[in-house]
Amino acid sequence: MQESALERYGVFSAVCFVYAVAILWMLFRRRITLQSSLTYLTLMVGLGLGFVVLRYVPDLVSVFGFTLPSNLFFSVAIATLAYLHLSSLVAMSRVEERSTALVQEVALLQEQIDRLRADTSARARFGSDPAPPLKDA
Amino acid sequence: MRYVACTLAPRRILVIVPCLNEEESLPGLLDQLEEAHRYLRPRAQLDVLVVDDGSVDRTSEIAHARGVRVASLCRNLGIGAAVQTGLRLAARDGYDWAMQIDGDGQHPPAELEKLLERAEGPDQPDLVIGSRFLTKQGFQSTRMRRVGITWLSLLLRASAGIKVADPTSGFRLFGKRALTLFDEVYPYDYPEPESLAIARAANLKVVEVPVHMQERQGGASSIFGFKAAYYMVKVTLAVLLTVGRNANPWRKRR
Numbered sequence: 001m002q003e004s005a006l007e008r009y010g011v012f013s014a015v016c017f018v019y020a021v022a023i024l025w026m027l028f029r030r031r032i033t034l035q036s037s038l039t040y041l042t043l044m045v046g047l048g049l050g051f052v053v054l055r056y057v058p059d060l061v062s063v064f065g066f067t068l069p070s071n072l073f074f075s076v077a078i079a080t081l082a083y084l085h086l087s088s089l090v091a092m093s094r095v096e097e098r099s100t101a102l103v104q105e106v107a108l109l110q111e112q113i114d115r116l117r118a119d120t121s122a123r124a125r126f127g128s129d130p131a132p133p134l135k136d137a
Numbered sequence: 138m139r140y141v142a143c144t145l146a147p148r149r150i151l152v153i154v155p156c157l158n159e160e161e162s163l164p165g166l167l168d169q170l171e172e173a174h175r176y177l178r179p180r181a182q183l184d185v186l187v188v189d190d191g192s193v194d195r196t197s198e199i200a201h202a203r204g205v206r207v208a209s210l211c212r213n214l215g216i217g218a219a220v221q222t223g224l225r226l227a228a229r230d231g232y233d234w235a236m237q238i239d240g241d242g243q244h245p246p247a248e249l250e251k252l253l254e255r256a257e258g259p260d261q262p263d264l265v266i267g268s269r270f271l272t273k274q275g276f277q278s279t280r281m282r283r284v285g286i287t288w289l290s291l292l293l294r295a296s297a298g299i300k301v302a303d304p305t306s307g308f309r310l311f312g313k314r315a316l317t318l319f320d321e322v323y324p325y326d327y328p329e330p331e332s333l334a335i336a337r338a339a340n341l342k343v344v345e346v347p348v349h350m351q352e353r354q355g356g357a358s359s360i361f362g363f364k365a366a367y368y369m370v371k372v373t374l375a376v377l378l379t380v381g382r383n384a385n386p387w388r389k390r391r
Contacts, residue, residue: 100214100325104222107188107208111226114207 010055012073016048039087043080050076147182148233150253153223154187155216156240160194163187166242167203173246181253186226187240190219196240216307217328221319224311228320235311244308248348252310255346263315263341264333266301267308267348274349285369289330292373296380297337301345304330308348315341330372334379 023041026032054060054069066072152170156163167185174183187200191213200207208222220237227235234256238244244267252265269278270286278286286305293299307329311319318339324331336343 100218103210103212103214104218104225107210107222108226108229111186111206111208114201 009051009069009073012077013048013051016044016051020044020048036091040084043084047076047080147178147180148253149182149231150184151223151227151230151232151235152183152185152246152249153220153227153235153237154185154240155190155219155223155237156187156192156196156200157190157213157216157219158192158194158196159240160192160196160199162242163196163199163240164203166238166240166246167200167205169246170238173249177250177253184232186223188219188222190214190216215326217323217325217332220307220328221323221325224316224319224323227311228316232316233313235316237307237309237311239307243350243352245349245351248308248350251346251348252308255344256310256312258344260342260344261312262344263312264336264343265310265312266303266306266343266345267310267350268301268303268306268345269348269350270302271345271347274347281365285365288369289372289376292376293330293333296377297334299333299337299343301333301343303345304333308350314339324375327368327372327375331375331379334376338379 020041023032023037023044027034027037027041051073054072058069061067061069061072064072066075154163154166154170159166170183170185177183185205187196187205187207189197189200189207189209191210197207197209206226208226210219210222214222223237224235234253236249236252238246238249248267252267255265256262286303289304290301293301293304309329315336318336318341319332322335324335333343
């Protein structure tokens with residue numbers, strides 16, 4: 001009975017593997033980077049394999065304190081999604097900070113360029129040497 | 138206008154004007170700043186930096202045409218990041234002080250002298266805040282906003298031990314230590330109350346002086362309706378986190 005139930009739960013493994021294939025496809029198309037998606041890929045492959053292992057070692061379900069395999073699957077899925085979401089939040093926060101710092105730096109550099117240009121054109125009008133580099137540049 | 142005898146070389150001050158679509162009020166503000174520069178010249182060298190926070194109007198053009206320094210952010214980052222851009226420039230260019238003044242005309246440049254005088258006081262504060270509530274003169278904001286400001290004031294007092302009547306005031310003078318600190322860490326949105334908690338954690342001396350503020354001369358406030366509630370929750374949490382974190386605020390963020 002339990003074995004046939006676990007056979008039906010093979011869909012969980014299938015979903016994980018499909019997700020892993022989707023990640024590989026996006027990596028292939030360069031829509032995501034390996035560095036940022038490696039954790040996702042590893043987790044999906046690991047979960048897919050874990051569900052396959054459960055099919056052959058059904059006692060593991062009760063070892064983890066669950067009566068039904070589906071409860072274990074959903075618990076693992078929820079925990080995984082929560083972890084992935086948190087790691088995405090961390091990554092997004094870092095990217096936001098770096099992006100903000102970058103925009104600020106670009107604005108400051110552009111301001112320096114504007115000043116240098118104005119200085120250079122003013123000197124050129126009076127026939128003197130080009131402007132020396134800014135001290136703080 | 139009172140003049141103060143000049144005994145030292147003029148201090149270099151960068152006036153930071155964060156702007157988001159302020160084409161209506163900016164020309165008038167720059168005129169007033171020019172006037173302020175004239176009477177402050179013996180004691181202070183004022184440079185104006187307009188930080189255009191991704192405006193879609195002629196803010197940047199107007200600033201360029203007036204010959205002031207302009208830092209144009211290629212996308213809207215929020216008031217905190219815009220101010221920090223100016224603070225970074227001030228710290229890197231070796232300014233003695235940086236002055237934050239809103240681009241909407243709420244902060245009359247004629248009041249600048251009051252902040253300068255306080256900054257030159259014997260206790261040498263690191264951060265001087267222009268407060269509209271100490272003498273209750275000029276524009277006092279709406280009743281709902283005053284309730285919110287009172288809450289933030291109480292929160293800062295209870296959690297961080299900072300006694301400030303106008304914690305949301307964006308009329309501020311930053312000394313060198315404050316510049317060094319805020320060059321590294323400064324809140325990106327709704328920054329004023331949180332920055333006070335950060336300053337406190339870094340043992341900066343924060344003082345207030347009474348100033349006369351006026352209603353905005355153009356544009357519209359970004360804090361209204363649902364955003365006002367979001368503002369209160371966000372700022373309250375940010376202050377509590379800063380106080381609770383008690384981390385070293387000098388740590389580099391980048």
